[in-house]
Amino acid sequence: MTQAVVLLAFVTAERLGELWLARRNTMALLASGAREVAPGHYPLIVALHTVWLAGLWVFGRSGAFDPGWLTIFLGLQVLRFWTLMTLGRRWTTRIIVLPGAKLVTEGPYRFTTHPNYLVVVGEIAVLPLCLGLPWYALAFSAANAAVLSIRIRAENASLHATRDAAGV
Numbered sequence: 665m666t667q668a669v670v671l672l673a674f675v676t677a678e679r680l681g682e683l684w685l686a687r688r689n690t691m692a693l694l695a696s697g698a699r700e701v702a703p704g705h706y707p708l709i710v711a712l713h714t715v716w717l718a719g720l721w722v723f724g725r726s727g728a729f730d731p732g733w734l735t736i737f738l739g740l741q742v743l744r745f746w747t748l749m750t751l752g753r754r755w756t757t758r759i760i761v762l763p764g765a766k767l768v769t770e771g772p773y774r775f776t777t778h779p780n781y782l783v784v785v786g787e788i789a790v791l792p793l794c795l796g797l798p799w800y801a802l803a804f805s806a807a808n809a810a811v812l813s814i815r816i817r818a819e820n821a822s823l824h825a826t827r828d829a830a831g832v
Contacts, residue, residue, distance in 0.1 A: 667729045668795050671737075672721055675791065678741075679717065685748075686757040693754065698762040702818035706758055708811050716788060716804050720795060728796030737790045744783045747772050755780075759819050767823065778819070781812055 694700070748755050750771030754762070772779035788808045792801035 666726060668725050668727060671729075671734070671791075671794065672717075672725055675720075676717060679713070682748075683757070686755070689753050690756045690758055690760060693756065693760045693762055696762060698760045701759040701761055701822040703758065705811065705814045705818065709757070709815065712804070712807055712811055716808075719800065719804075720791060720797075723800060724792065724795030724797050730794055730796065733790055733794040737787065737794055740783050740786045740790065743772060743779060747779045747783065759815075759822055761822050777823070778816060781816065784808065785812070 690700075750773060751768060754760075754765070754768065767773075776782060785805070785808065789801045789805045792798070792804065
């Protein structure tokens with residue numbers, strides 16, 4: 665098994681685990697009275713990430729392997745884990761608003777409003793670079809920027825509405 669295959673297997677398992685966790689958290693939040701905001705763009709996010717990962721398996725599994733980029737990728741995983749642990753049961757892949765819940769301002773949220781998106785932007789670029797695919801990193805970074813511009817606008821609008829409703 666090549667280093668690239670081990671890395672891609674790790675990322676695939678991580679993503680599948682995150683989907684399971686996100687679904688569990690989403691169902692629990694919705695059962696607690698939360699509501700989903702702007703679900704229309706969600707299929708775009710799923711499609712982008714699915715095609716990105718599948719393409720990495722096709723184009724990157726036997727290519728070059730760069731340990732420098734791998735180090736950056738592993739640093740992004742630390743930030744991802746920190747973000748997930750900070751949000752706990754509130755972490756999901758969808759925009760879910762729980763009325764009356766305070767916004768999270770701890771952990772990486774002390775420094776930025778959207779730490780998970782920083783991780784995603786980094787991963788979309790860095791993982792292909794680990795595998796010697798700069799053209800792939802560029803193409804999917806551009807596609808991700810387009811999708812995230814929709815996503816972040818929708819999430820920011822829901823955050824502002826939540827703050828306004830709480831009188832913050």
